[in-house]
Amino acid sequence: MPKWLIIAILALLLVAGLSQAGEVLGGGDSSGGGDSGPSVSTGGGGGGSRQIDIDRLITTVKDGKKSKPAKFEELRTLLWKDPITSEEYEWPTVLMYYKGNNTTVSRNQPLEIITIATNNNPLEMRRMLDLYLEVKNPGSDKYERINSWPEKIQTNEYSEKTNTTLRIWGMLPSFAYLKNVGVVKVRANVSDGVNKWSTASYSGLKPPYYTELVFNVTNSLPAMSDFNVTPSGLVRYNDPIEYKANIADADGDLLNVTLHILDENGVELKNETLNTKPGAVSFKANEYGFFKEADAGKNFTYYYSYDDGIDFISKDPVDALNGPNIRKGPKLSVDKLGFSSTSENYYWWERYGFNVRAKNLNPEEYDVTFTLSTRTGNNEWNTVETKTVRIGPDPVEVNFNDTKPFQVTDAGQTFYYRVKYSEYDQSGKNAMEQTGTRINAKIVPYSIYSPVMFLNLVTMLFLILLGSFFVERKLKKGVESHESASGKAGNKKSKKQESRDKSGGSFAGKVLKMLRRG
Amino acid sequence: MAIDIPTAMNSLFPAGTLLLALLMIFAAILHINNLKRVHKLMAVLQHKKEVSKAIFYKEMTVPQGSNFTALALAAWIMLTVAVAYLYLLVPTILPFSYMDIAELASSTLGFAIFGLLVAGLAGAIILFLDKLPEDHRDLRLMELYSFYSITKTMKKTISMTVIALCISVLLSAYIGTIYPAHSQPAEILSLMLLVVSAGVLVMPIYKEAWEARR
Numbered sequence: 001m002p003k004w005l006i007i008a009i010l011a012l013l014l015v016a017g018l019s020q021a022g023e024v025l026g027g028g029d030s031s032g033g034g035d036s037g038p039s040v041s042t043g044g045g046g047g048g049s050r051q052i053d054i055d056r057l058i059t060t061v062k063d064g065k066k067s068k069p070a071k072f073e074e075l076r077t078l079l080w081k082d083p084i085t086s087e088e089y090e091w092p093t094v095l096m097y098y099k100g101n102n103t104t105v106s107r108n109q110p111l112e113i114i115t116i117a118t119n120n121n122p123l124e125m126r127r128m129l130d131l132y133l134e135v136k137n138p139g140s141d142k143y144e145r146i147n148s149w150p151e152k153i154q155t156n157e158y159s160e161k162t163n164t165t166l167r168i169w170g171m172l173p174s175f176a177y178l179k180n181v182g183v184v185k186v187r188a189n190v191s192d193g194v195n196k197w198s199t200a201s202y203s204g205l206k207p208p209y210y211t212e213l214v215f216n217v218t219n220s221l222p223a224m225s226d227f228n229v230t231p232s233g234l235v236r237y238n239d240p241i242e243y244k245a246n247i248a249d250a251d252g253d254l255l256n257v258t259l260h261i262l263d264e265n266g267v268e269l270k271n272e273t274l275n276t277k278p279g280a281v282s283f284k285a286n287e288y289g290f291f292k293e294a295d296a297g298k299n300f301t302y303y304y305s306y307d308d309g310i311d312f313i314s315k316d317p318v319d320a321l322n323g324p325n326i327r328k329g330p331k332l333s334v335d336k337l338g339f340s341s342t343s344e345n346y347y348w349w350e351r352y353g354f355n356v357r358a359k360n361l362n363p364e365e366y367d368v369t370f371t372l373s374t375r376t377g378n379n380e381w382n383t384v385e386t387k388t389v390r391i392g393p394d395p396v397e398v399n400f401n402d403t404k405p406f407q408v409t410d411a412g413q414t415f416y417y418r419v420k421y422s423e424y425d426q427s428g429k430n431a432m433e434q435t436g437t438r439i440n441a442k443i444v445p446y447s448i449y450s451p452v453m454f455l456n457l458v459t460m461l462f463l464i465l466l467g468s469f470f471v472e473r474k475l476k477k478g479v480e481s482h483e484s485a486s487g488k489a490g491n492k493k494s495k496k497q498e499s500r501d502k503s504g505g506s507f508a509g510k511v512l513k514m515l516r517r518g
Numbered sequence: 519m520a521i522d523i524p525t526a527m528n529s530l531f532p533a534g535t536l537l538l539a540l541l542m543i544f545a546a547i548l549h550i551n552n553l554k555r556v557h558k559l560m561a562v563l564q565h566k567k568e569v570s571k572a573i574f575y576k577e578m579t580v581p582q583g584s585n586f587t588a589l590a591l592a593a594w595i596m597l598t599v600a601v602a603y604l605y606l607l608v609p610t611i612l613p614f615s616y617m618d619i620a621e622l623a624s625s626t627l628g629f630a631i632f633g634l635l636v637a638g639l640a641g642a643i644i645l646f647l648d649k650l651p652e653d654h655r656d657l658r659l660m661e662l663y664s665f666y667s668i669t670k671t672m673k674k675t676i677s678m679t680v681i682a683l684c685i686s687v688l689l690s691a692y693i694g695t696i697y698p699a700h701s702q703p704a705e706i707l708s709l710m711l712l713v714v715s716a717g718v719l720v721m722p723i724y725k726e727a728w729e730a731r732r
Contacts, residue, residue: 349624408624412698441698443623448692456629457691461684464599464637468592471641475648477587477660 092119092129094190096199096210097166104216107310108176108251113169113213115188115199117153120163126155127192133169134189134198138182138217146171150191176251181219181310187212219310220250222278224257229302229323237295237326238424241285243302249278253308259283261290262301262320269300285324296328330360330368330391332425337432339417346437348406349445354384355399356419356432358391365392369422374405376413376439412441527702534709538716545720548727553578553656553665555730575655579664582673589677590663591644593719596683598640599633600712603690604705607632608697617697629691666722679715686711 065072097114105111113133119126130150134143151167158165175184188199200211228244235241243259258273272288274281281304285291291300301320306313336357342350354372368391373381384405389398398419406415415436424430446452556578561569581587609615622628644659655661668676689708693701 408620411620443617443620443697444628444695445624446695448688448695452626453629453691453695456627456633457684457688459627460599460630460633460637460687461596463634464595465592465680467637467641468595469588471645472584472588472591472660475660476584477581477664 086125088121089125090121091195091197092117092121092126092190092192093202094118094129094131094188094197094199095202095205096187096213097208098210098213099208101207103214104218105175106218106220106251107178107181108174108220108253110174111172111215113172113186114166115169116164116166116209117158117190118162118164119155119158123155126158127194128155129153130191130193131167132189133172134187135172136185137178138180138184143185143187145189175215175217176253178217179309181217184215184217185212186215219308221311222247222249222253222255222306222308222313224248224281224304224306224313224316227304227317227321229321232323233325234327235324236329236424237291237293238286238428241291241324243281243283243285243323245281245304247276247278247281247306249308251308252278253310255306255308257281257304257306260303260305260320262303264299264301266301266320291324291326293331295326297326299325328364329423330364330366331362332358332368332391332421332423333361334358334419334421334425334432337417337419337434339434339436345440345442347440347442347445348408348411349404351402351404352406353399353401354403354417354419355397357395357397358389358421358425359395360391360393361426363393365390366423367391370398371420372400372403372405372417373420374415374417374436376406376410376415381418406439408443410439411443412439414438527706530706531702531709534706534713538709538713541713541716541720545723549662549665549720549723550656552723552726552730571653571655575652579655579661580667582663582668586668586673586677587660587663589680590719591660593676593679593683593715594644594659595637595640596680596687597712597716597719599636600683600686600690600708600715602636603633603687603694604708604712607690607694610697610700616694623694629694633687663722666726668722672722675718675721679718682711682715682718686715 061072061075064075094115094117097116099112099114115131115133117129117131119129130152132150133146135146136143146169151169153165153167172186178184190197190199202211205211224245224247226244226246230242230244231239247255247257249255255276255278256273257276258271260271261269263269270288270290272283274283283290299322301322303320304316306316334356336355338355340353340355342352356370358368358370360366367388369386369388371386372384374384375381382405384403385400387398387400389396405417415438416433417436418431418433420431422430425432557569557571557574560574560577561567582590605611606614607616609617616628616632617623622631625631648658648660650657656665663676686708689704689711693704693708
């Protein structure tokens with residue numbers, strides 16, 4: 001066959017092939033959309049093939065991934081392309097990296113665990129690396145994977161100069177999660193899609209590069225201080241008794257603090273546990289119902305035990321502390337709080353009387369202190385009087401007579417009064433309060449007829465007159481008239497003047513002299 | 519036509535206050551006007567274009583006697599005190615008052631202290647006016663009466679205003695002692711005494727203006 005014939009046949013075949021390819025790939029015109037991009041034929045044989053564009057194909061595949069996972073997997077298998085394998089491919093070097101020298105760390109100490117990868121392959125030969133961090137905890141004989149999804153190192157993210165890249169494992173900031181302390185080993189598993197290996201497979205490394213990081217994890221013991229029971233001294237069983245202390249833990253763990261209350265024989269009566277962060281610890285006796293009326297007259301001791309989930313301190317302080325010492329006291333019944341006034345006008349300057357009735361519900365007699373306070377509006381309570389009265393089973397009237405509890409600023413306001421007592425009453429309260437009445441708005445406490453008013457006005461008038469005469473005498477505004485007038489009877493007056501001068505030595509004399517001149 | 523007494527009483531106090539204010543304002547205007555007129559007249563009589571104010575005041579002033587001047591000064595101070603007692607003692611007229619200083623109002627010498635404070639202030643103003651330059655002697659309150667011819671009867675009447683003003687102060691003090699209660703008759707009577715006293719104190723000015731007009 002001549003050579004030109006072979007070329008002609010090949011040319012025809014090429015034209016036919018291109019024509020077929022045009023149908024398969026489709027053109028802008030045939031798809032009806034000039035800017036719809038390349039199309040893919042989905043049609044079978046025959047002439048009427050239907051075409052869809054590549055966006056629709058992607059959407060269909062995405063839908064298929066969800067609705068038909070099995071088909072999707074099948075498609076993926078079909079489309080899978082093995083990584084480029086070459087005898088020249090060099091396994092990337094992946095190592096653990098740790099900057100610090102001290103590998104003994106406390107549980108809450110912040111860590112920076114780094115994995116460094118070096119890939120000396122040319123870019124086209126590099127493969128994406130999947131990294132998994134693995135940790136072997138104290139007491140465990142196997143490594144546990146920390147990340148469920150692989151940390152991926154892309155082929156293009158290596159430094160151009162050193163061909164290295166790194167991963168800081170932020171998901172392991174410390175070993176705070178550990179429930180036991182001891183040796184912890186950390187390594188990374190690597191996969192390049194074909195090969196799988198571990199950082200532990202290397203040897204002969206020098207710090208700061210490691211095959212695996214080995215930490216000796218320690219726990220900081222919590223410690224309590226500033227033990228205190230308030231109020232101090234003898235208290236009543238229903239006083240607001242509060243056990244206070246401070247607890248510190250360098251790891252910042254959640255702590256279990258237990259208060260143990262012992263009786264006089266050192267026998268534990270009660271204990272309460274508080275789940276708390278490091279800081280102030282407080283147990284309020286009334287909240288937990290530590291003490292009852294029957295505890296009156298008893299002395300108690302206490303200590304704490306606590307743990308941070310790892311270490312347990314069974315008794316702190318070693319010798320139990322004293323407190324509280326509960327005293328005996330009456331069980332008060334208080335009623336009939338009232339007041340009286342010297343008049344029904346309720347002026348602020350009047351004297352007021354207050355009274356309350358009290359008795360002990362128990363047969364003993366006790367000294368009870370009663371404190372009367374008053375206030376008007378939203379002002380602070382003002383203590384008026386305090387008195388101590390012996391209270392027994394028979395009712396006793398506690399009177400605050402002849403008090404002057406109000407000031408002029410209280411005029412026109414409603415007053416309130418309160419009697420506070422040193423023991424608790426039948427309601428568990430230590431005070432009784434009542435609303436009084438509206439204080440008369442009158443401000444001036446004396447009438448126009450009173451000597452006080454007379455004194456005020458006379459004093460004022462006298463001083464004004466005296467001042468006026470004094471000023472005039474100093475300025476001598478009317479003296480020329482006086483002098484001209486005195487010319488006629490000058491001699492007569494001069495004699496009188498002499499006698500006046502004699503009596504003008506004292507202050508009163510000077511005043512009289514000043515007033516007489518005219 | 520029936521007179522509504524409460525309404526009439528209510529309008530009496532503002533009317534009296536207005537009368538008092540007008541009385542004092544017109545007195546001040548007339549006083550300055552009187553002196554200006556005489557000043558011009560003096561220039562005409564002396565056939566001069568202008569007579570200096572210093573010479574004019576020297577020629578014009580007639581000292582009225584020490585005791586009268588002292589009593590007149592006391593009357594003017596008392597007038598100020600009476601005005602303060604009437605308008606500033608209780609907050610029924612103005613929003614602020616002596617009663618707002620409750621500690622002072624309730625103290626034994628509160629009224630005297632209040633009156634003396636006002637008197638001191640009035641005295642200070644009078645003394646300040648007295649220090650004005652010679653050209654402004656017309657504004658010196660202590661020399662007010664030295665520009666006018668005042669009869670003995672008038673002097674006595676002016677001196678008697680001290681008593682009337684004392685009664686006015688007393689009535690105002692009564693209103694203060696009964697506060698927050700109210701006494702309209704006392705208020706009006708106090709104001710009337712105040713107006714009458716003020717009228718007497720400025721009477722020589724009005725008299726001079728009236729005579730000049732004739």
